[in-house]
Amino acid sequence: MEPTSSLGADERRGPGSVEVQVAAAALQRSEVFHVVKELLGFVLYMHHQIPSVLQSLETEFAGLKEEMSEMTAPLAELKPSDQRKYNTRKREVRCRIKKQEKLMKGISTVLSAFQQALDKVSTIEGVALILGGSLVRPLFVYDITVTHGRFDSGSVKGHGTTKLAQSVSRKAVRALISCGAGSLSYTGPTKLFLLVRCPCTLNLPLDFAPKREFRYSKKVLYFYDG
Numbered sequence: 001m002e003p004t005s006s007l008g009a010d011e012r013r014g015p016g017s018v019e020v021q022v023a024a025a026a027l028q029r030s031e032v033f034h035v036v037k038e039l040l041g042f043v044l045y046m047h048h049q050i051p052s053v054l055q056s057l058e059t060e061f062a063g064l065k066e067e068m069s070e071m072t073a074p075l076a077e078l079k080p081s082d083q084r085k086y087n088t089r090k091r092e093v094r095c096r097i098k099k100q101e102k103l104m105k106g107i108s109t110v111l112s113a114f115q116q117a118l119d120k121v122s123t124i125e126g127v128a129l130i131l132g133g134s135l136v137r138p139l140f141v142y143d144i145t146v147t148h149g150r151f152d153s154g155s156v157k158g159h160g161t162t163k164l165a166q167s168v169s170r171k172a173v174r175a176l177i178s179c180g181a182g183s184l185s186y187t188g189p190t191k192l193f194l195l196v197r198c199p200c201t202l203n204l205p206l207d208f209a210p211k212r213e214f215r216y217s218k219k220v221l222y223f224y225d226g
Helices: 029-046 054-070 080-120 163-178
Strands: 005-012 017-022 126-132 138-146 191-197
Touching (some): 029 054, 029 080, 029 191, 080 191
């Protein structure tokens, strides 16, 4: 029998549990990071917390930053009509960057913290993506279980995105969509929490908040298939 790793995503207050089988002995750190990042973007988009898919947001924001850095042409060398167009476009780019900067910084901070956690552990049991005003009263909980989550040497940055990671991400997102994930969407602004289940020996950085023996609120409903 071919060895497999499984990644299960369970939406609490949702339609049921989803399991994705992967033909690999284990997912590497970079692969787990990519899968969780894709699911995080999917969750935020499906619950109307971001205006478009995460990859499009990142591409657009990077393009705006690059365009702004290239706007260094001396105005004296431009015709008056071109100067007006140049200044108008520069204001537009600056405004769009300012509008997106807080959101992109928040997402980047969450992903950087997750990357740090992955680099510091030898095993990982799962990740929980929680939407809600607080951890005590979550609106939606996506519980991602990683079996065979034992890592070898190497960091998240040390490897690019693999075909396996892309395949797992697509399967997980399709599986969640097919079982109605996001159908109970809450359209107002809310917070995102990312919790990592890993050995308690993890040496946490100062900006991490340990949540040992964390339990969800009893008011959260659990739905399971089977």
